[in-house]
Amino acid sequence: MTSVAAEESTGTASRRTRGRWxxxxxxxxxxxxxxxxCLPIAVMIAFGFNDTKGRLNLTWQGFTVKWYGRxxxxxxxxxxxxxxxxxxxxxxxxxAVLGTLIGLALGRYRFRGQGALNLVQFAAISAPETVMGASxxxxxxQLNVGRGYxxxxxxxxxxxxxxVAVTVRSRVLTLDPAIDEAxxxxxxxxxxxxxxxxxxxxxxxxxxxxxxxxxxxxxDFIITSFNSGSTLTFPLWxxxxxxxxxxxxxxxxxxxxxxxxxxxxxxxxxxxxxxx
Amino acid sequence: MRRRLAPYALxxxxxxxxxxxxxxxxxxxxxxxxxxGDVVNGFSLTWHWQNYSEAxxxxxxxxxxxxxxxxxxxxxxxxxxxxxxYWIAFRGGARKTTFLFLLLLPxxxxxxxxxxxxxxxxxxxxxxxxxxxxxxxxxxxxxxIATGFAVxxxxxxxxxxxxxxxxxxxxxxxxxKMIEAAQDLxxxxxxxxxxxxxxxxxxxxxxxxxxxxxxxxxxxxNATVLGGTNNTMIGNIIQNLYLVNNDYPQxxxxxxxxxxxxxxxxxxxxxxxxxxxxLEVATR
Numbered sequence: 399m400t401s402v403a404a405e406e407s408t409g410t411a412s413r414r415t416r417g418r419w420x421x422x423x424x425x426x427x428x429x430x431x432x433x434x435x436c437l438p439i440a441v442m443i444a445f446g447f448n449d450t451k452g453r454l455n456l457t458w459q460g461f462t463v464k465w466y467g468r469x470x471x472x473x474x475x476x477x478x479x480x481x482x483x484x485x486x487x488x489x490x491x492x493x494a495v496l497g498t499l500i501g502l503a504l505g506r507y508r509f510r511g512q513g514a515l516n517l518v519q520f521a522a523i524s525a526p527e528t529v530m531g532a533s534x535x536x537x538x539x540q541l542n543v544g545r546g547y548x549x550x551x552x553x554x555x556x557x558x559x560x561x562v563a564v565t566v567r568s569r570v571l572t573l574d575p576a577i578d579e580a581x582x583x584x585x586x587x588x589x590x591x592x593x594x595x596x597x598x599x600x601x602x603x604x605x606x607x608x609x610x611x612x613x614x615x616x617x618d619f620i621i622t623s624f625n626s627g628s629t630l631t632f633p634l635w636x637x638x639x640x641x642x643x644x645x646x647x648x649x650x651x652x653x654x655x656x657x658x659x660x661x662x663x664x665x666x667x668x669x670x671x672x673x674x
Numbered sequence: 675m676r677r678r679l680a681p682y683a684l685x686x687x688x689x690x691x692x693x694x695x696x697x698x699x700x701x702x703x704x705x706x707x708x709x710x711g712d713v714v715n716g717f718s719l720t721w722h723w724q725n726y727s728e729a730x731x732x733x734x735x736x737x738x739x740x741x742x743x744x745x746x747x748x749x750x751x752x753x754x755x756x757x758x759x760y761w762i763a764f765r766g767g768a769r770k771t772t773f774l775f776l777l778l779l780p781x782x783x784x785x786x787x788x789x790x791x792x793x794x795x796x797x798x799x800x801x802x803x804x805x806x807x808x809x810x811x812x813x814x815x816x817x818x819i820a821t822g823f824a825v826x827x828x829x830x831x832x833x834x835x836x837x838x839x840x841x842x843x844x845x846x847x848x849x850x851k852m853i854e855a856a857q858d859l860x861x862x863x864x865x866x867x868x869x870x871x872x873x874x875x876x877x878x879x880x881x882x883x884x885x886x887x888x889x890x891x892x893x894x895x896n897a898t899v900l901g902g903t904n905n906t907m908i909g910n911i912i913q914n915l916y917l918v919n920n921d922y923p924q925x926x927x928x929x930x931x932x933x934x935x936x937x938x939x940x941x942x943x944x945x946x947x948x949x950x951x952x953l954e955v956a957t958r
Contacts, residue, residue: 421761421765424757424760425761425765427757427758427761428757428758428761428762428773431754431758431777432776432777432779434831435776435780435834436776436779436780438783438788438791438792438795439779439782439783439788439791441794442783442787442791445794456797456800457801458801495687496687496691497688499684499688500684500685500688500689502684503680503681503682503684503685507680507681507684509678509681509682511682512681515689518689518692518693518696519692521937522692522696524884524885524888525933525936526888526889526892526909526932526933526936527889527892528892528893528894528908528909528913528932529703529912529929529930529932529933530696530699532703532912532916532925532926532929533699533700533702533703533926534696534699535916536702536703536706536922536926537695537698537699537702539922540702552695555691555695556691556692556696559688559691559692560692563688613781613782616784617781617784619785619786619895620893620894620895620909623913623917624917632784633784633785633786636784636786636787637786640790644790648787652783652784652787655782655783655784656782656783660782664775667771
């Protein structure tokens with residue numbers, strides 16, 4: 399009896415030590431993967447501080463912050479960045495509104511055609527970008543529409559609105575419809591009930607979907623490259639310029655976008671935590 | 675009556691947008707794939723099915739290479755992502771969100787810029803290989819860039835977070851009581867993992883495969899930046915035929931073939947798992 403108990407306790411003890419070593423190994427491995435994922439970012443940030451003489455930014459020449467002062471000294475790069483930002487803002491605003499409306503309909507009602515809508519959204523989320531870009535280009539060619547700024551905006555709204563819709567839908571599904579009915583019973587019109595009751599409750603999802611749309615838009619390369627004509631966005635400019643080497647301004651802009659994005663995401667997370 | 679029409683009013687603008695700029699273009703591309711002609715004289719619909727057979731016989735190498743690279747990169751993603759997702763889900767404790775955030779950091783830098791960053795890091799005389807060559811640890815003609823390995827590694831790098839997230843979501847849903855129950859019934863930790871945890875995480879692995887295999891197989895950015903002339907993928911060909919050669923019929927046939935292969939795969943997956951579930955996991 400005692401020997402069995404003793405055996406069992408040494409058994410669990412050895413298992414526990416093994417478990418601890420396994421955990422440590424996994425912990426180290428997780429950090430290794432994180433370092434691997436972040437390595438190119440670190441290089442990008444570091445070479446934004448590189449004191450290069452010419453346009454080439456290939457070897458470390460010493461520390462400088464001068465490129466932050468000359469951020470806008472490559473005119474067409476600046477134009478490309480402004481294009482990227484304004485396209486992302488317009489695409490985010492439109493897809494946030496259209497996506498939220500679809501999300502509300504899908505979360506709140508059962509209706510004919512729901513399955514078809516789900517299927518189209520599913521396809522729009524999972525179809526390969528190369529094919530979506532190519533088909534949209536075929537469409538514009540067929541209609542003889544010249545490609546440029548607005549065709550990029552149209553494309554970006556097209557691929558991001560489903561993401562907003564799905565995010566909002568899952569939030570709407572968690573809401574009690576009785577709350578909205580109560581507002582109406584108390585005399586609120588449909589619009590007032592939406593503005594004062596539903597919208598504040600789904601707002602975190604709208605915001606999350608909007609941020610996702612912004613991130614997708616500002617980063618998109620493949621679909622944009624098919625439908626851009628001669629208009630350049632930030633990723634397209636980098637693509638075109640890399641044959642002659644990327645100027646340090648690209649690193650600086652990349653760094654600033656990275657920092658702004660991280661701050662926004664952290665801020666959003668903190669806000670969400672406080673609301674809870 | 676108003677109640678019945680309400681959902682249609684809500685989906686009208688967004689639904690129209692998707693119909694006009696997603697569904698109709700697919701149909702237009704389908705019709706292009708059966709046309710003949712050129713940019714100067716215009717294209718006409720002649721039901722030229724040979725576009726498909728020509729596309730397949732001309733570019734079968736690239737098509738097969740894309741699918742092979744897709745399979746290898748996706749498998750590499752599963753192997754690399756699973757332990758990370760496991761550790762965060764079961765041992766992350768209060769820092770789960772922080773670790774997930776760290777894994778998502780790359781998404782705050784442009785995809786194109788990150789890929790160029792790898793090209794810079796791994797260049798033949800770059801900051802990694804050059805010191806090793808000087809130290810005599812590597813032969814002078816050793817290179818990573820312009821190989822199939824570099825392309826697959828780049829694809830794995832770029833899509834790894836898309837694999838970690840769904841697996842994490844699935845593992846996070848596993849009730850720890852199930853593992854305790856397995857251990858109470860004298861399962862070793864390895865058995866508990868193999869018979870309880872792993873099967874429960876499979877929907878996450880499936881969703882991750884969906885989210886990586888499709889974009890990886892159609893990608894041309896990694897092949898262009900990190901690969902050489904022997905590593906071109908089907909995306910390179912489609913992009914080139916469309917934007918350089920303006921051979922729309924051939925390009926459309928090729929896009930449609932790729933789309934068909936991938937969509938059939940997706941729908942088989944979705945059938946097995948239920949569309950809603952896949953969507954749910956895919957967009958979490």
